[in-house]
Amino acid sequence: xxxxxxxxxxxxxxxxxxxxxxxxxxxxxxxxxxxxxxxxxxxxxxxxxxxxxxxxxxxxxxxxxxxxxxxxxxxxxxxxxxxxxxxxxxxxxxxxxxxxxxxxxxxxxxxxxxxxxxxxxxxxxx
Numbered sequence: 378x379x380x381x382x383x384x385x386x387x388x389x390x391x392x393x394x395x396x397x398x399x400x401x402x403x404x405x406x407x408x409x410x411x412x413x414x415x416x417x418x419x420x421x422x423x424x425x426x427x428x429x430x431x432x433x434x435x436x437x438x439x440x441x442x443x444x445x446x447x448x449x450x451x452x453x454x455x456x457x458x459x460x461x462x463x464x465x466x467x468x469x470x471x472x473x474x475x476x477x478x479x480x481x482x483x484x485x486x487x488x489x490x491x492x493x494x495x496x497x498x499x500x501x502x503x
Contacts, residue, residue: 378427379442381417388412444476444484451475451491458498469495 383391389405389412397405417424431439454468468474469492478485 378431378438379445381413381424381428382431382442382446384416384428385409385412387416440477441481444481447474447476448484448487448491451488455491455495455498458495 386409389408392405413428414425417428430436431442434440434443451474454465458465475488476484478488
C-alpha cells in the first residue's frame with residue numbers, strides 16, 4: 378500500500394493540494410486515477426484494492442500509511458526551507474498537513490523533533 382499510493386505521480390507529478398484549485402473540479406483526481414489504472418494494470422486486482430483502501434482510509438493500515446505520508450511531507454518541506462525556499466509558513470499552520478499523533482502516538486516524537494527543527498530554522502537570521 379505504501380508503495381502504491383503515489384504510483385500515479387510517476388505520470389502526473391506530485392501536484393500539491395493547493396494546485397487543485399487552479400484545475401477544473403475533479404481534474405486532479407481523475408488524472409491520478411487514470412494514471413494509476415494504467416500503471417497498475419499489470420499488477421492485478423490486489424494492487425487496485427490496496428490503492429482503494431488507502432484512498433478511503435478504510436483500515437488502520439491505510440491510516441498509518443497516510444500518517445507516514447504526512448510525516449515525509451513534513452521532512453520534505455523542512456528540507457525545502459533549509460535550502461532557502463520561502464513561502465512555506467502556511468504549511469506549518471495547517472494541522473491537516475500533520476500525522477494524527479493521537480491515533481498514532483509513536484509518531485509524536487518525530488513530529489515534535491521536526492517542529493523543533495523548523496522553529497530553530499525559522500529563528501536563524503537570513
